[in-house]
Amino acid sequence: MRRLIAAALLPLALTAAACGGQATQEAQTTPAPGTSATPESFGENSLVIYSGRNENLIAPLIDKLKAATGVDVQVRYGDSAELAAQILEEGDRTRADLYFSQDAGALGALSKAGLLAPLPQPLLDRVPEKYRGADGTWVGVSGRARVIAYDPRQVKDAPKSVFDLTDPKYKGKVGWAPTNASFQSFVTALREVSGEDKARKWLTDMKANDTQTFAKNGDILNALDEGKISAGLINHYYWFEKVAEKGEAAVPSKLAFPQAGDPGSLVNVAGVAVLKASKRAEVAQKATDFLLAAEAQKYFSDDTKEYPLIEGVPTAAGLPALDSIKGPDLDLGKLDSLDQTLTLLKEVGLV
Template identity: 70%
Template structure:
């Protein structure tokens, strides 16, 4: 089986695979900039609406899971209608880069972002940062774990939530594979499953379950909690966050990022889209609206967040998170996706 087919079979549901092959009749206007977005529409829809003025073209967006969209682009190949891929995580971008689907990003755009948050080959660039955290219920948890490896302890049996189909979770597992080895990652997944980890479809659902007292702990990205606090106030969110110590895979600092497709029908507009996402307007949006970390200098993070340079994630090159196929194969083998 070809690697492209392996990715598609592993990651794309049957209905979406039909769509990738043109089965659903979806079409895009020839004079539109088409963005495949692995970011949730509720998070970034208003920002992508503003992209129209920056690119000079109408902007049409296909939303979906980052891994599924990356697999769809591989399936579509040179016939893809995507001009820009806006991914929730670095791993999906790295996978497309490895398959030579992405065009080089202009150096002046790359230079706005620290080297550790962009592709080493210059084909993708991070536009916002986030940290993996443990969300916990202080009403029932006096001291949260100091490592994700502690979550397999019997005292947490049935009390931990995770989202195995989520792109950020899969990137975290990939980081664990890279840092600790395939066997250790498999062992952790199997022990978590045996310990009754509860499966959710999203970070938001995990957070809500903790706040509602239905769950004691969960693995999420930091910004979901800060968004909820901004909406409901500090007293309206019972849960708390635990940032894990340096070196722990559960402390992974990842990025949402963007790449331009080689097959783009509008390469100049695609470059303008990248410039827009790395511009002050978009970076302030990430800071103020989605509560992520802006990656360009001169734009501060939202009030209340730990300083970005204080986050001590594991020492892993984000470009090495491109082995998404192996991670999904592992999750399938363990029976989690």
């Protein structure tokens, strides 16, 4: 089973590496200094994290973790799929104590392979059930919503569904990023919710409608603001980060949160899991506790403009409440079928 799942993750990891440099929210593949040491060389209050989240994004949070817990943390940074494939290959020999994934799909793959340890119920209960593993082996720590960004100078009525974008009126005016990991997770949700045939038809229709291809979400947003396209598929935080940097007056695009149940309204999570093979499970749980406490959750809200997942921490100004987003009825662990999505995207001619 492990070999089958690793084989499924490998092409995704290679694709992600080939398409590197997405944006600050996405993982870099260069390991951090000092990560070549073995776990046995660390003390009992040490922790090895394999992080699919970008070092520039997460390093300040890791510093906060060290300060709050006194834990000696060593981090290996890379793409989430690459690191998951490595953990699958390492098996019980893995050096990782805690796996920090960019999305739920890779967590689901490791769960399916039986490599994750159950988390204490009090930790799990801090997060709504739909944002954690059904078997209790992983938990989301921050959320990101898929949105349709649009240019109100060109679009009078905001699109309510991703299926609206195949309308001839949008021909040549929509942007997407097929090699982007978050887009591929969205297509996986589309496959799981609407079925393979409908997903294929949507992709084919969008391609026939001359949808414009970009390398990353930030490029889509810039093209929107420059009036080069009229709509684009991105994650919500790109818009909020740009507004925080440049001011809302300098960002003419707006965001549309798709209607309830639409695959385009997917809320994916970054999440963590403790490796079953870890000899420092208690320390890894201590780190998980920190990530699900107010300080870390406020960091996600204030600094990365993601959704905090615990009660009592406000979202970034202007964001709709998380519970107001009625995404598709989907077990996020099923996003582990990304290999089938990649096959579909290849068949349609998008990657």
